Amino acid sequence: MKLAVLVSGRGSNLQALIDACAAEDYPAEIALVLSNKADAYGLERARQADIPTAVLSHKDFADRESFDEAMSAKIEEAGAELVCLAGFMRLLSDGFVRKWRDRLINIHPSLLPAYKGLHVHERAIEEGARFSGCTVHFVRPAMDEGPIISQAVVPVHPTDTPDDLAARILEQEHVIYPRAVKFIAEGRVRVSAERVLINDHAVPDGAMSNPAG
Template structure:
């Protein structure tokens, strides 16, 4: 598949995808990265690895609809098959999603439907849960609430800060996001209502977490 990756910041999940491709674990390619901000580390990663990128800023457009149409145009020009939101800090509407039905996935640092939206790690700490984690899901118009493809669980320790919990969750984000991309690329993912079925996926070798094959 040709991947389009949308970013807003440091791009660590973008780097996880790049690493998986360069290691031969993904047979896909990144045909376009779009950042809605200038000067972010994600753009530096594109320059380092020779990946096409564009900076498309919301403030340069009169409306959200025009902004999203520009995103769509850039992704279509790059012949993108799957759109990956990797730390993209904007909510996409039907204007965008209608062009990529069930072809947009997101990585979120909680076990959705728990702790949706911003600062999910802080929400988990404030609520006092003992287990949180991360989720890869299909993107719908409802914030952080599309069908779940994969999740990984992370324990919450009494001494955790938002930073320490975020880093521990991020380790698992870097594992499950490339795995999900490979599942989709191999045609193993189907959606039945809210339920996502992954053919041949193996589970149970790690506490609470899927066995992530080669990742």
């Protein structure tokens, strides 16, 4: 399966996908890394791995819809079948999300539906959450909503700063994102009544990871 990965920054989840795709038995390859920022380090990661890149500045477009249409054209030109958001800091238009419905995934640093949006680690600590984590989900028009594919649970320690918690969660993001893509590329994932069903998976390698267990 050919992937298009959208980034706006350092691209650590992109690197996790690059590393996964380097394995001979991994069922996907990255056909394009696209960014809305020319200085995004994720583009350099792609160049180092000889992956095609593209830059489209949203500032060059009159509105979100025309920018998203240009992104779609680049993605289709690359032959991508699945779009992976990896720190892409732009809200997507409803038209883009509809066009790529069930072929567009995101990773969010909380256990959705808890802590949607920004400043998730600060909010989890402030509210005394005992556990947090990360979620891979299909994208829907509303922010941080959509059928959940995979999650990982991470403990929140009493002494945690937001940076401490973010670093611990990021480690698990790098585990579950490539795994979710693998399940999709193998044809084991389907959406029914806005819930994800994953076929033929053993419990240890399934849709929930609990490193704290």
